Amino acid sequence: MRTLDDIIAFIAGPCDICDALRAVAALDLPDAWIAAGFIRAAIRDHLHARPYARPHGDVDVIYFDPVHIDPNADAAIEDALRTAAPSYDWSVKNQARMHTRNGDAPYGDSANAMTHWPERCSHRSAMDRQRHCDAGPL
Numbered sequence: 001m002r003t004l005d006d007i008i009a010f011i012a013g014p015c016d017i018c019d020a021l022r023a024v025a026a027l028d029l030p031d032a033w034i035a036a037g038f039i040r041a042a043i044r045d046h047l048h049a050r051p052y053a054r055p056h057g058d059v060d061v062i063y064f065d066p067v068h069i070d071p072n073a074d075a076a077i078e079d080a081l082r083t084a085a086p087s088y089d090w091s092v093k094n095q096a097r098m099h100t101r102n103g104d105a106p107y108g109d110s111a112n113a114m115t116h117w118p119e120r121c122s123h124r125s126a127m128d129r130q131r132h133c134d135a136g137p138l
Contacts, residue, residue, distance in 0.1 A: 001047060010046055017042060023085040024061055027077060031064035031095075031110045036117075058091040064110045066096040 001007060011017050017039065024032055038059045042052060061081070065073075074092045081090040095113035099106050107113040 001043065007043065010043065011039070020059055020085060020088055023081055023088075026084060027080060029061075029063040029065070029077065033062050033110055034059055035062050035114060036060040058089040061090060061092045062095050062110050062113065063092070064095045064107070064113070069094055069097040071097070 001010060011021075017034075020034055020038070024034060037057055045052060061077070063077075071094075074094055077092045078090045081088070081092070095107050095110050098113060099116075102116060104116050107116070
Protein backbone atom coordinates (compact mmCIF):
# COMPACT_ATOMS: atom_id res chain seq x y z
CA MET A 1 0.00 0.00 0.00
CA ARG A 2 2.06 2.87 -1.33
CA THR A 3 -0.35 5.34 -2.87
CA LEU A 4 -3.61 7.05 -2.13
CA ASP A 5 -5.23 4.83 -4.77
CA ASP A 6 -3.95 1.76 -2.89
CA ILE A 7 -5.59 3.02 0.31
CA ILE A 8 -8.86 3.76 -1.48
CA ALA A 9 -8.86 0.28 -3.04
CA PHE A 10 -8.25 -1.27 0.38
CA ILE A 11 -11.05 0.72 2.03
CA ALA A 12 -13.45 -0.24 -0.78
CA GLY A 13 -12.44 -3.90 -0.50
CA PRO A 14 -14.05 -6.79 1.34
CA CYS A 15 -13.75 -5.36 4.87
CA ASP A 16 -16.66 -3.54 6.47
CA ILE A 17 -15.17 -0.03 6.40
CA CYS A 18 -17.39 1.00 3.50
CA ASP A 19 -20.47 -0.18 5.43
CA ALA A 20 -19.64 2.34 8.15
CA LEU A 21 -18.87 5.00 5.53
CA ARG A 22 -22.24 4.46 3.87
CA ALA A 23 -24.04 4.87 7.21
CA VAL A 24 -22.34 8.24 7.65
CA ALA A 25 -22.89 9.26 4.01
CA ALA A 26 -26.62 8.53 4.32
CA LEU A 27 -26.87 11.37 6.85
CA ASP A 28 -25.48 13.83 4.28
CA LEU A 29 -23.40 15.72 6.85
CA PRO A 30 -21.20 18.53 5.52
CA ASP A 31 -17.50 17.66 5.12
CA ALA A 32 -17.96 14.36 6.98
CA TRP A 33 -15.24 11.77 7.48
CA ILE A 34 -14.58 8.65 9.51
CA ALA A 35 -11.20 9.29 11.01
CA ALA A 36 -8.54 8.09 13.41
CA GLY A 37 -8.27 4.56 14.79
CA PHE A 38 -11.01 2.80 12.83
CA ILE A 39 -9.21 3.55 9.56
CA ARG A 40 -5.64 3.63 10.88
CA ALA A 41 -5.85 0.22 12.59
CA ALA A 42 -7.28 -1.48 9.50
CA ILE A 43 -4.49 -0.07 7.32
CA ARG A 44 -1.84 -0.99 9.90
CA ASP A 45 -3.10 -4.57 10.10
CA HIS A 46 -3.10 -4.85 6.32
CA LEU A 47 0.47 -3.52 6.11
CA HIS A 48 1.56 -6.13 8.67
CA ALA A 49 -0.19 -8.93 6.76
CA ARG A 50 -2.72 -9.51 9.52
CA PRO A 51 -6.20 -10.60 8.46
CA TYR A 52 -8.79 -7.86 8.63
CA ALA A 53 -10.57 -7.61 11.95
CA ARG A 54 -12.87 -4.73 12.75
CA PRO A 55 -10.88 -2.38 14.95
CA HIS A 56 -11.97 -2.25 18.57
CA GLY A 57 -13.21 0.96 20.10
CA ASP A 58 -15.25 3.75 18.70
CA VAL A 59 -15.74 4.96 15.16
CA ASP A 60 -14.75 8.62 15.12
CA VAL A 61 -16.96 10.63 12.79
CA ILE A 62 -16.04 14.23 12.15
CA TYR A 63 -17.89 16.82 10.14
CA PHE A 64 -17.74 20.58 9.67
CA ASP A 65 -20.90 22.63 10.09
CA PRO A 66 -20.27 26.17 11.36
CA VAL A 67 -24.02 26.88 11.46
CA HIS A 68 -25.06 24.07 13.85
CA ILE A 69 -22.39 23.94 16.55
CA ASP A 70 -24.53 22.80 19.49
CA PRO A 71 -23.06 19.59 21.00
CA ASN A 72 -26.61 18.22 21.15
CA ALA A 73 -26.49 18.01 17.35
CA ASP A 74 -23.56 15.60 17.66
CA ALA A 75 -25.54 13.47 20.10
CA ALA A 76 -28.51 13.37 17.72
CA ILE A 77 -26.21 12.25 14.89
CA GLU A 78 -24.74 9.54 17.11
CA ASP A 79 -28.28 8.34 17.86
CA ALA A 80 -29.11 8.26 14.14
CA LEU A 81 -25.95 6.28 13.41
CA ARG A 82 -26.67 3.82 16.24
CA THR A 83 -30.10 3.23 14.72
CA ALA A 84 -28.72 2.81 11.19
CA ALA A 85 -25.67 0.72 12.14
CA PRO A 86 -25.92 -0.51 15.73
CA SER A 87 -22.87 -2.76 15.59
CA TYR A 88 -20.53 0.25 15.75
CA ASP A 89 -19.69 2.44 18.73
CA TRP A 90 -20.12 5.90 17.17
CA SER A 91 -18.44 9.10 18.37
CA VAL A 92 -19.36 12.28 16.47
CA LYS A 93 -17.74 15.70 16.73
CA ASN A 94 -18.42 18.85 14.73
CA GLN A 95 -14.96 20.23 13.99
CA ALA A 96 -16.38 23.74 13.56
CA ARG A 97 -16.61 23.87 17.35
CA MET A 98 -13.61 21.84 18.46
CA HIS A 99 -11.05 24.64 18.13
CA THR A 100 -12.49 26.24 21.28
CA ARG A 101 -11.94 23.06 23.27
CA ASN A 102 -8.40 22.72 21.93
CA GLY A 103 -7.38 26.37 22.28
CA ASP A 104 -6.72 26.78 18.55
CA ALA A 105 -7.73 29.38 16.00
CA PRO A 106 -10.97 28.44 14.20
CA TYR A 107 -10.60 25.57 11.77
CA GLY A 108 -11.53 26.11 8.13
CA ASP A 109 -12.78 22.58 7.45
CA SER A 110 -12.42 19.00 8.63
CA ALA A 111 -9.06 18.50 6.93
CA ASN A 112 -7.68 21.62 8.62
CA ALA A 113 -9.01 20.41 11.98
CA MET A 114 -7.19 17.07 11.61
CA THR A 115 -3.86 18.88 11.20
CA HIS A 116 -4.25 19.99 14.83
CA TRP A 117 -4.77 16.49 16.23
CA PRO A 118 -2.02 15.14 18.50
CA GLU A 119 -1.58 12.08 16.24
CA ARG A 120 -1.45 14.10 13.03
CA CYS A 121 1.53 12.13 11.73
CA SER A 122 -0.59 8.97 11.67
CA HIS A 123 -4.16 10.18 11.18
CA ARG A 124 -6.17 8.67 8.39
CA SER A 125 -9.68 9.38 7.26
CA ALA A 126 -12.15 8.20 4.71
CA MET A 127 -15.49 9.26 3.26
CA ASP A 128 -18.07 7.83 0.92
CA ARG A 129 -18.58 10.02 -2.14
CA GLN A 130 -21.72 8.82 -3.87
CA ARG A 131 -21.03 5.15 -3.11
CA HIS A 132 -17.31 5.40 -3.92
CA CYS A 133 -14.95 5.22 -0.99
CA ASP A 134 -12.31 7.92 -0.78
CA ALA A 135 -9.37 8.49 1.51
CA GLY A 136 -8.50 11.89 2.80
CA PRO A 137 -5.92 14.07 4.41
CA LEU A 138 -2.90 11.85 4.69
